[in-house]
Amino acid sequence: MTDDAYEDSSIDATARVVDPGGTDDERRFEAALRPKRLADFPGQPRVSSQLALVLEAARRRGAPPDHVLLSGPPGLGKTSLAMIIAAELEQPIRITSGPAIQHAGDLAAILSSLAEGEVLFLDEIHRMARPAEEMLYLAMEDFRVDIIVGKGPGATAIPLQLPPFTVVGATTRAGLLPAPLRDRFGFTGHLDYYSGADLATILHRNAALLDVESTPDGISEIASRSRGTPRIANRLLRRVRDYAQVHGTGVVDLDAARTALALFDVDVSGLDRLDRGVLEALCKRFAGGPVGLTTLAIAVGEEPDTVETVVEPYLVREGYLIRTPRGRAASDKAWEHLGLAPPEPTAPTSAGTPTLPFGSDEGRFG
Structure with a gap:
């Protein structure tokens, strides 16, 4: 029993109970x-x-x-x-x-x-x-x-x-x-996602609590890539702190933030490896979609639940991904973010129905 636990196993209000898996x-x-x-x-x-x-x-x-x-x-x-x-x-x-x-x-x-x-x-x-x-x-x-x-x-x-x-x-x-x-x-x-200014306030406070020296530019860079989520902001702050201590001057400044976040595959829009993997699969393998969730998940080597609950909410909210009745599709913003040109619209058939780039619907809507 910890020092902050009562005899009936209840916890004092100032205590923090965390999952046992953390270090x-x-x-x-x-x-x-x-x-x-x-x-x-x-x-x-x-x-x-x-x-x-x-x-x-x-x-x-x-x-x-x-x-x-x-x-x-x-x-x-x-x-x-x-x-x-x-x-x-x-x-x-x-x-x-x-x-x-x-x-x-x-x-x-x-x-x-x-x-x-x-x-x-x-x-x-x-x-x-x-x-x-x-x-x-x-x-x-x-x-x-x-x-x-x-x-x-x-x-x-x-x-x-x-x-x-x-x-x-x-x-x-x-x-x-x-x-x-x-x-x-x-x-x-x-609870809604936080603004960049609110995240910067949180990071300034937390850096001070952890005795981490930082600059406003470094904190703002981390905040802008934190997807409006304090938990992500705190995690990125730790990684930038580690980089600054090992390879930098020990100060969380703009250069340390940019280099560390690039090392950990967090781009300027806050997208990580899995986010970009989903967008690249949509654009490069399926010509922008629409494609079904299961097929998309298989293409990136993840479970459908992971793609739907972890990746999609942010991509949809930021306008990179479109959910349609026929499946997931990439928006113009997704093509632009990847530096790719969207395919030209296909000409309609004589019946007035557009044809798909691959000539078949098979496997695209699973």
Whole structure:
């Protein structure tokens, strides 16, 4: 048990719980950079101001706030906000995830050990098992769970009253949440991608916390290639810091940033090797598309889910990729970014239907 853990295994609001797969350096890095209060949370001004109002009203009432749902792409600060909520309320936080709760009994064990006012953070809440979801409905609304004892006709439901608590749910796919669960959250905040100025503010702060000397030009270069995501910005800051310490002067300046990011295959638009691989496959192998997701994934040696959830959101948002009913297609911006000329439009046939460059649809829409 760590120094910041309570006897019932709940975690102090100022603690940082990370996945066990990270290294000790990564854990210390993340712990050092997470803001502890809403006033220190950069970006997301609308969500921050709305959340500040909800928490202040709850403090004045002397009661736990409504349940909170945070949605948005990965890496934008949903976990940080959950920990900030606990810190602002001066309450401990219990952290778990949807995939870890596959049975109603798993959730019942967590709920029955919560203290009054405690914050329960459920990451990736949309991946929770359906029986656990149905138990959570009752717990969130009435602060009660029914424990089933026995099996078959002799089974008995024993109601267990719970102290008031606050659920903070985080999801990257809010559309997958069932409506009954979504409706039980009193406040829903959607996190958007950060502006370059907000990312630069985050990087300046984090460089100072890590005792890394930097220049405004170097920080701005990293921010411009971070895809609007603080998690990516922090990762790139680490890599540029490493390069500056090994091959440079130890200062994260413009030259160190450009050279290091080129070494790690991050181009001026923030596209990495996989992003460019998808665009090159579209343009060079399939004449710009349209081509099906499965075929495109095979062409770049990745799983379709990886292409759809990791690569596509940014490429579509930035206008490099177009999703059509017939498959994925490259935009003019993608051709320009790769330095390639788009193919000439094919002449229509006598029936008025354009022909495809390869003369066959086979394999293009799989």
